[in-house]
Amino acid sequence: MSATGELVLKPGKERSLVRRHPWIYDTAVAKVQGKPAPGATVAVRGAGGEFLAWAAYSPQSTIRARCWSFSESDRIDAAWLAARVEAAVQRRAPLAAESNALRLVFGEADGLPGFIADRYADQLVVQFQAAGVDAQREALLDALIAATRCKDVYERSDSATRQREGLAASSGVARGTEPPARIEIAEHGLRFLVDVRRGHKTGYYIDQRPNRLLTRGLAERARAVLGRDLRALNCFCYTGGFSVALAAGGARAVVSIDSSHDALEVARANAALNGQANHDWRAADVFDALRALRDAGESFDLIVLDPPKFASSHHHVDRAARAYKDISFNALRLLAPGGYLLTFSCSGAIGVDLFQKIVAGAVIDARVDAQMLARLAAGADHPLLMTHPEGEYLKGLLLQRI
Numbered sequence: 160m161s162a163t164g165e166l167v168l169k170p171g172k173e174r175s176l177v178r179r180h181p182w183i184y185d186t187a188v189a190k191v192q193g194k195p196a197p198g199a200t201v202a203v204r205g206a207g208g209e210f211l212a213w214a215a216y217s218p219q220s221t222i223r224a225r226c227w228s229f230s231e232s233d234r235i236d237a238a239w240l241a242a243r244v245e246a247a248v249q250r251r252a253p254l255a256a257e258s259n260a261l262r263l264v265f266g267e268a269d270g271l272p273g274f275i276a277d278r279y280a281d282q283l284v285v286q287f288q289a290a291g292v293d294a295q296r297e298a299l300l301d302a303l304i305a306a307t308r309c310k311d312v313y314e315r316s317d318s319a320t321r322q323r324e325g326l327a328a329s330s331g332v333a334r335g336t337e338p339p340a341r342i343e344i345a346e347h348g349l350r351f352l353v354d355v356r357r358g359h360k361t362g363y364y365i366d367q368r369p370n371r372l373l374t375r376g377l378a379e380r381a382r383a384v385l386g387r388d389l390r391a392l393n394c395f396c397y398t399g400g401f402s403v404a405l406a407a408g409g410a411r412a413v414v415s416i417d418s419s420h421d422a423l424e425v426a427r428a429n430a431a432l433n434g435q436a437n438h439d440w441r442a443a444d445v446f447d448a449l450r451a452l453r454d455a456g457e458s459f460d461l462i463v464l465d466p467p468k469f470a471s472s473h474h475h476v477d478r479a480a481r482a483y484k485d486i487s488f489n490a491l492r493l494l495a496p497g498g499y500l501l502t503f504s505c506s507g508a509i510g511v512d513l514f515q516k517i518v519a520g521a522v523i524d525a526r527v528d529a530q531m532l533a534r535l536a537a538g539a540d541h542p543l544l545m546t547h548p549e550g551e552y553l554k555g556l557l558l559q560r561i
Contacts, residue, residue: 164193164216165202166224173205176212176226179546181267183214183224191216197325198294200227200235215272215291219325225272225289240295241302243270248306251540258346260353262365262540263307267547273320276303277361279342279353283312284361285333288320300334311335315361319471330356341425343432347372349403350432352425359467364400366537366553367465370501371404373535373557374463377499378408381460384497387411389460392452392493394445394486399426399438401463406435410461414439416448446482449489458495464502473508480509480517487521491529494560501535503555511554518556533557 168176172187183203195201195216201224203212210231214224227235247269251261264276266288273289283303287293293316300312312334321328332338341352346368355362381389388411393402396415405413415438417423423440430438441448445466464486469479487502494500504514511534522529535555536543543551 163199163201164191164195165204166191166214166216167204167208168206168211170206173209173211176203176229179229181226181272181544181547182222182549183226185221185223188223196294198290198292200291215289215294217290217324220290220323222289222323225267225291227270227272227291237298237301240271240298241305244276244299244302245306247271247276248303254538254540258344258365258368260344260346260351260363260365260368262538263303265541266550268542268544268550271299273324274299275361277365278307278309279344279355279362281309281311282338282342282355283307283309284355285312285314285316286318286361287314287316287326287329288318288324290324290326293321293324293326296333304334311338313338313355315355341428347375349407351398351400351403351429352432353398354425357421359397364397364465366505366541367400367503368538368540370503370535370555371400374401374461374501375404375408377461377501377557378405378410381497381499382409385460390414390458391461391463392416392459392490393463393465394449394490395464395466396426396440397422397465399423399429399440401465402426402438403429403433403435405461405463406430406437407433410437412437412439414441414459416441416443416445418442418444446485449486449493453489453492457493459493460495460498462490462494462498462500464490464500466503466505468506469504469509471506471508476508476513479504479506480513483509483514483517484521484524487518488525491521491525491527491558491560494527496560498560500529500558500560501555502558503535503553505553507549507552509554511551514554515556518558522558528561529558530561531556531558 212226274292275286316329391410
């Protein structure tokens with residue numbers, strides 16, 4: 160596809176592109192030359208006329224353009240897109256030994272800004288989160304099917320990101336046939352059921368795969384140290400990924416809490432699928448439930464806090480910080496000496512350093528001693544482009560009470 164216009168930047172605003180950051184904000188644009196349609200490829204030039212990048216134009220978004228390439232010799236066409244998709248899929252190929260549920264394309268990190276593609280067994284699920292990839296959906300779908308040899312693709316372009324791009328929500332069969340109500344996947348020897356049509360994100364928290372394995376190992380280690388099977392608590396358990404991992408690690412009892420009855424129904428099915436009976440599923444508000452458990456004098460050897468996004472933008476950071484501190488404080492009060500706490504944030508507006516400060520404040524207020532053993536992140540199929548730190552949305556801490 161040829162460029163249908165140009166964006167000329169204000170003096171000094173080319174610096175981020177020289178550093179290969181893929182976003183161009185509306186405040187950086189001095190003028191638009193030509194009449195590019197939403198999603199059209201435009202040439203981006205500095206104030207002096209020098210070429211900076213090829214980008215996808217988005218006139219209704221504060222991110223006015225997202226860069227495809229910083230090489231002037233590139234031609235952003237179907238073949239170029241196909242090569243990017245193929246390369247992204249091949250980079251994930253070694254991870255198939257861990258699971259048949261993987262993120263195959265992760266937007267900016269794979270040079271395809273706004274395009275998300277996940278695989279659940281032989282079912283593909285896609286999200287077109289930006290105007291540029293939405294305009295190239297057919298070429299991207301062709302490329303994804305060719306790279307994976309999967310025929311069935313379901314679209315879940317229903318996030319708030321599309322609204323900010325001026326795009327309507329879009330969900331349904333993109334290629335092939337309607338997916339079944341539940342798809343069975345495998346992860347580190349465990350089995351899970353996924354609803355790609357109605358589940359959170361694209362149906363399952365693929366990004367937490369290595370942390371579920373870590374939690375399973377911690378349960379096994381704690382059992383060896385304690386000389387008994389441990390008692391565990393999983394908050395915001397969704398469909399029970401961490402819960403099943405904990406039971407597989409030898410937890411004698413796993414209390415799992417979520418406000419969604421539908422999610423808990425799938426969680427029970429996942430436990431049964433793995434032959435597990437040592438679960439206590441509770442439908443409740445986690446904030447209230449944590450206080451009730453604390454007031455009842457309960458104690459746990461391992462606690463997981465994996466809440467939904469508390470801050471959808473920087474406007475909600477203060478409110479989110481209070482929520483993260485609240486649940487961390489109460490979890491720490493419930494944690495037995497020597498026990499482990501895994502606490503996560505998937506709010507992109509909450510940075511790693513801020514999240515650590517919030518949890519440190521909870522430790523201080525809880526009047527316990529705790530060590531941070533590790534910082535946790537998403538799996539290798541969710542890589543971070545080093546020039547795009549905004550892509551680091553999932554962060555976590557592993558603490559041990561001493």
